[in-house]
Amino acid sequence: MIPAGVLTSGAVLVMCRLPFSTVRAATDRAGSVVTVPPRGGAQLEPAWNRRPPPGFEFRFSGPCQAHGQVERERWRPVEQGLRGKRVLVTGGTKGIGRATALAFARAGAWVLAGHRTGDEAAESLARELKALGEHHRLVQADVTRRADVAALAETVRADWGGLDVVVNNVGVDGGVPFGEIDDAEWDRLIDHNVTSAYLVTQAVLDLLTDGASVVNVGSSVALRGRVNGVHYTASKAALIGFTRGLCKELGPRGIRVNTVAPGLTETEPGAGLPPHAVERIVGMTALGRICQPEDVAGAVLFLAGDTAKYISGVTLNVDGGV
Structure with a gap:
């Protein structure tokens, strides 16, 4: 019999005619993504050759084709542990932040979206968040100014008393020759x-619960450089250094x-x-294809969630494999 194992969302398990010892060795670590490739022209087991629905994990228990019929298969939701978490997202009304x-x-998290200007984007986000629950709110603040950031932190303290997740998303681009x-x-x-991430994170430091998550939104250009964007590249590279240093202090x-x-x-x-x-x-x-804001949001939620609870100090590229 194959011991219980786990396939994460999007992975494909392929069962085929392999020695039982090979299959067992490939599946005896629960939580790993398992692919057992066909060998020697073996026939694939059609029942396993498919993907689970997005956001679900696939648990299995049964023998491979060479050893009888599959006993059972079932899907169950992957829990990221975000329900009820208090989340601050800066630059939250447009693009990636939205x-x-x-x-x-x-x-299921409680969301406070920071924004600098009151415009239609802020109003429409407020409506969308209200439709998703009563705990969400928007707060206007310029997070490049210490006074505004202090007021933002006090709002969090008064309303929620603490934070579980901070997403430092505010950022601007610039295309100017050096x-x-x-x-x-x-x-x-x-x-x-850079400074906005420093100001916001420092202001909410005593509000962060033990085990909280800070996610900074940088850019893959920090690792490659860009013509007419030396200052942009430098600022995003500095954010990586900020991440590496801060993870050591808060670990x-x-x-x-x-x-x-x-x-x-x-x-x-x-x-x-x-x-x-x-x-x-x-x-x-x-x-x-070009990256969509939802692609980045998915990576942020992963890093903020329980499935990434032993991941810290990393820079996760979301660039489609450039």
Whole structure:
């Protein structure tokens, strides 16, 4: 008999005519993703050659085809442990931040979305969050200013008393040749892409529960560099260093600190670039498409959830395999 094992969402288990000892060795670690490749022209077992629904894990118990019939199969939801968690998302009304705020709310978390300007995006998000529950709210704050960040932290303290997840999502781009960058442009990117994460995380430090999660939204360009974006590259690389250092300091409390590093993301139609530029970038990806905000949100929820409880200090690329 094959001992109980687990396939994570999206994985495919293929059972075939293999020696029983081989199958057992491949499946005796519960929680691992298992693929048993066919050998010697063996026939695949059709009952196993499929994917579980998204967000589900696949548990099995039974022998391989060479040893009789499969006894049972069942699906059950994968629990990320996000229900009831108190989550702060900065830059939460547009693009990646909006997709992340809504994803947390749909997972049962309580969401506070920070935003700088009161506009239609904020109003529409407020309506969507209200439809998902009564615990969600929006707070207007410029997280590059210490006074605004302090007020944001006090709102969290007064309303919730603590935080389980912080998503430092605020960020801006800049396309300027290095020789033309002035102090104001340099400061604009550093303030939004690095200083905001420093200010917000420090302000809520005593509100973070032991075992909390901090997720910073960086960029895969930090690992590659970009023409006409030296200041942008530098700011996102600094965020990786911030993540690595902070995870060491907060580790004794069980607090995890990680970064997601998206590639070019379609936060607006065409990602704000000419079609030929988008086509060139998409052509560099293994998956052959542009990143969507929901792709990044999925990575954020993974890092914030219980299935990533031993992951800290990592930079998780979400770039389609560039």
